[in-house]
Amino acid sequence: MSRVSPGARLGTLLLGGFLSAMPMAATAATPKDTFVIAANISAMITLDPANINESITASTMRSVCDALIELDDDDATKLVPGLAESWTLSPDGSTYTLKIRRGMKFPSGNAVTAEDAVWSIKRTIKLNLANAQRLREWDINAKNVDEVIKLVDSHTMTITPPRPWSPGLFPFALSDFRNASVLDRATILKHEVDGDMGRKWLTTNTACVGPFRITTWRPQEILTLERNDEYFGRKATMRRMIVRHTPESGAQRLMLEKGDIDMAMNIDPAEYPALEKNPNVRLQYSPSLGINFFMFNMKDPRFKNPKVFEAFRYLIDYEGLESTLLKNDARVRQSPVPVGVFGALPESHKPFRLDIARAKKLLAEAGHPDGFSAELIVLNSFPSVDLAQHLQANADKIGVKLKITQMIGSQLFQRARARNFEIYMAGYGFNYPDANNMMLRHAYNPDNSDAAKNTLSVAWRASWDPGQWINDTIRAAQTERDQKKRLEMYQELQRRHMATSPMVYMFQSQSVNVLHKNVKQLKRNLIATNYASVEKQ
Numbered sequence: 001m002s003r004v005s006p007g008a009r010l011g012t013l014l015l016g017g018f019l020s021a022m023p024m025a026a027t028a029a030t031p032k033d034t035f036v037i038a039a040n041i042s043a044m045i046t047l048d049p050a051n052i053n054e055s056i057t058a059s060t061m062r063s064v065c066d067a068l069i070e071l072d073d074d075d076a077t078k079l080v081p082g083l084a085e086s087w088t089l090s091p092d093g094s095t096y097t098l099k100i101r102r103g104m105k106f107p108s109g110n111a112v113t114a115e116d117a118v119w120s121i122k123r124t125i126k127l128n129l130a131n132a133q134r135l136r137e138w139d140i141n142a143k144n145v146d147e148v149i150k151l152v153d154s155h156t157m158t159i160t161p162p163r164p165w166s167p168g169l170f171p172f173a174l175s176d177f178r179n180a181s182v183l184d185r186a187t188i189l190k191h192e193v194d195g196d197m198g199r200k201w202l203t204t205n206t207a208c209v210g211p212f213r214i215t216t217w218r219p220q221e222i223l224t225l226e227r228n229d230e231y232f233g234r235k236a237t238m239r240r241m242i243v244r245h246t247p248e249s250g251a252q253r254l255m256l257e258k259g260d261i262d263m264a265m266n267i268d269p270a271e272y273p274a275l276e277k278n279p280n281v282r283l284q285y286s287p288s289l290g291i292n293f294f295m296f297n298m299k300d301p302r303f304k305n306p307k308v309f310e311a312f313r314y315l316i317d318y319e320g321l322e323s324t325l326l327k328n329d330a331r332v333r334q335s336p337v338p339v340g341v342f343g344a345l346p347e348s349h350k351p352f353r354l355d356i357a358r359a360k361k362l363l364a365e366a367g368h369p370d371g372f373s374a375e376l377i378v379l380n381s382f383p384s385v386d387l388a389q390h391l392q393a394n395a396d397k398i399g400v401k402l403k404i405t406q407m408i409g410s411q412l413f414q415r416a417r418a419r420n421f422e423i424y425m426a427g428y429g430f431n432y433p434d435a436n437n438m439m440l441r442h443a444y445n446p447d448n449s450d451a452a453k454n455t456l457s458v459a460w461r462a463s464w465d466p467g468q469w470i471n472d473t474i475r476a477a478q479t480e481r482d483q484k485k486r487l488e489m490y491q492e493l494q495r496r497h498m499a500t501s502p503m504v505y506m507f508q509s510q511s512v513n514v515l516h517k518n519v520k521q522l523k524r525n526l527i528a529t530n531y532a533s534v535e536k537q
Contacts, residue, residue: 029259033239035534038246039265043409048202049181050124050131055429063531065181065208068174076525095160106184114157120183123197133456134179137440172432181208211236211532236532264514269329282515289338290509294425296502298463306500307366313352314359315394333508335494336442343435343490360398371399374422380406417455435490439474462502
């Protein structure tokens with residue numbers, strides 16, 4: 001648990017007041033031991049790893065809660081020890097044995113044990129929190145979790161998956177802090193209310209192990225992290241990390257150029273050329289697994305015919321947007337599987353282009369010769385708003401009237417999880433570089449009923465039943481040990497997905513860290529930024 005002492009609380013308040021005043025100052029500089037970020041944190045709604053889905057929350061919490069197994073800082077395709085110092089597979093390929101590091105302590109001072117690790121995973125399943133689905137995707141569920149995950153001794157646990165997963169694939173199941181972190185069981189249970197296993201308390205508190213600890217969170221205002229000096233790994237150079245809620249791109253740029261912040265997370269890419277000429281600013285480019293897409297809700301009877309979705313695929317000027325609005329920020333990608341991931345279609349696979357006449361013809365064939373009207377809900381930040389306006393203008397040319405409704409992240413995501421939308425546009429970030437991840441999130445949906453409440457599945461959110469072939473093939477690919485066959489299966493899955501799904505994919509995001517020149521190092525792999533790696537001049 002992260003407790004804030006009166007002195008620390010006063011220091012945080014004073015620092016928060018200083019930061020609030022920074023845009024008015026003529027000159028400023030962040031403390032050498034503090035990393036200050038300006039970001040839109042409106043989507044943050046909980047600190048409970050088992051309930052986190054929002055990208056901004058996940059981005060910061062990865063520096064607070066380590067996973068059992070981690071992805072290498074430089075190459076996300078490589079798995080490295082995390083809270084588990086080792087994992088081995090039995091000779092018959094049925095059981096993984098994980099050894100938990102000795103000597104680790106939670107912020108409370110309690111020792112980290114394998115019992116905490118086993119309890120944490122079972123808690124996610126038994127409470128059926130949002131990320132329980134991340135475990136069910138590996139066939140770990142409420143009925144079998146006690147047999148699958150077992151405690152051996154104080155620092156040893158075993159996992160016996162119900163299916164013979166490909167050995168190179170299953171360890172990724174334990175590489176995401178949202179379903180494979182280790183929580184302080186004793187501390188959390190002290191705050192249990194009516195058997196909630198600490199669910200209410202963990203909404204605003206943390207009790208895990210990582211290079212930082214959260215000391216302050218005021219929604220839509222500020223998030224403060226302090227270095228964990230008891231951390232078992234490489235100690236963070238920064239003593240403190242502060243994320244200040246600054247939704248406007250222009251405000252972030254001004255603060256960065258003046259030296260009031262070290263990093264701006266939501267800069268409009270149109271500003272990149274000018275920033276690259278600024279000697280006080282450094283832009284760090286790297287690939288990511290983020291995508292931009294929009295989707296239709298197939299519960300709406302107007303959106304039953306796949307030709308509606310095909311029509312909309314021809315309403316985007318992909319190449320034009322890449323070279324102008326999204327220059328240096330994204331590349332055209334029309335498949336749900338990003339480039340750089342095992343199983344991805346070639347980067348050159350771009351079957352769609354802007355073609356208004358073809359879109360109009362397809363819409364008529366879908367039963368809408370005169371078009372229709374619909375609400376398009378979007379995240380109120382770049383690039384969603386700009387992409388929505390682009391789509392709105394082209395849709396109008398074929399008789400479709402789109403009403404754009406901008407929302408903060410928490411509102412938008414809640415609407416999607418409730419299946420309460422007509423057309424939805426946002427970004428999405430994946431967790432590990434294997435097509436299994438993308439297919440599970442954006443295609444697999446064996447139970448399309450409202451009662452399933454599979455809110456983690458984008459296919460379920462869109463009310464899309466992909467059919468038996470897609471569902472069965474995704475499952476078969478998971479246990480296919482012939483990598484060539486597995487690759488072929490994923491590529492055919494993508495082709496069918498692009499032909500029939502209500503999801504329209506436009507771009508793969510380029511990760512761009514917009515930094516002040518004083519930031520000497522900040523590591524990022526395909527998945528995430530490692531804030532513990534920050535070094536300043």
